[in-house]
Amino acid sequence: EAQVTQNPRYLITVTGKKLTVTCSQNMNHEYMSWYRQDPGLGLRQIYYSMNVEVTDKGDVPEGYKVSRKEKRNFPLILESPSPNQTSLYFCASSTGGGGPYNEQFFGPGTRLTVL
Amino acid sequence: AQSVSQHNHHVILSEAASLELGCNYSYGGTVNLFWYVQYPGQHLQLLLKYFSGDPLVKGIKGFEAEFIKSKFSFNLRKPSVQWSDTAEYFCAVNGPYNNAGNMLTFGGGTRLMVKP
Numbered sequence: 001e002a003q004v005t006q007n008p009r010y011l012i013t014v015t016g017k018k019l020t021v022t023c024s025q026n027m028n029h030e031y032m033s034w035y036r037q038d039p040g041l042g043l044r045q046i047y048y049s050m051n052v053e054v055t056d057k058g059d060v061p062e063g064y065k066v067s068r069k070e071k072r073n074f075p076l077i078l079e080s081p082s083p084n085q086t087s088l089y090f091c092a093s094s095t096g097g098g099g100p101y102n103e104q105f106f107g108p109g110t111r112l113t114v115l
Numbered sequence: 116a117q118s119v120s121q122h123n124h125h126v127i128l129s130e131a132a133s134l135e136l137g138c139n140y141s142y143g144g145t146v147n148l149f150w151y152v153q154y155p156g157q158h159l160q161l162l163l164k165y166f167s168g169d170p171l172v173k174g175i176k177g178f179e180a181e182f183i184k185s186k187f188s189f190n191l192r193k194p195s196v197q198w199s200d201t202a203e204y205f206c207a208v209n210g211p212y213n214n215a216g217n218m219l220t221f222g223g224g225t226r227l228m229v230k231p
Contacts, residue, residue: 033219040124042205042221043159058218059116090158092219103149104219106158 004107023091032074121222138206146210
């Protein structure tokens, strides 16, 4: 089944404790991205990756890191989480390229709480 | 940078009422337009999309949207809503291609509640 998976689905952590949220897709998509969803703000893009080893900042990259060593995986890293990073996070993938193939497929979400 | 506005944050309708949700974006040029739906507790799913051609696009579950380039708008419509349409709806814009690469900019969302 074609899908985007994220782990963990729920995470409660404390300020400053490094964490990684994994994202994996099995559709051989070039493009992957991370969003955070906050009430009233919709989804805001954190980082995106056009392909392996190619990443770029989205609208709200501060406090986050990403890597794209393999096509299928795109982990989101919070080196020193803070309470303002409490949010619902979605990973997405698409064939990318800016053309007519960029319908994005979303993962199930990771609800992160930073105390 | 591209921005997307959804003017209605909360909409409450009775079943069988007609629905129109507004969406406006700020930066013209060649853009791709999407409406996504998020049912309670679920991830986002694509309702419909516009890339080119007929500005009236039809999506799943009886939804449609009209792209009006002169108004920078892409409003979502459904003639008769059902209780199962209760969800949050997001408009999203990709592009313009020569400026925003493959970034997708979302509106703030409209939470629709349909009363049975």
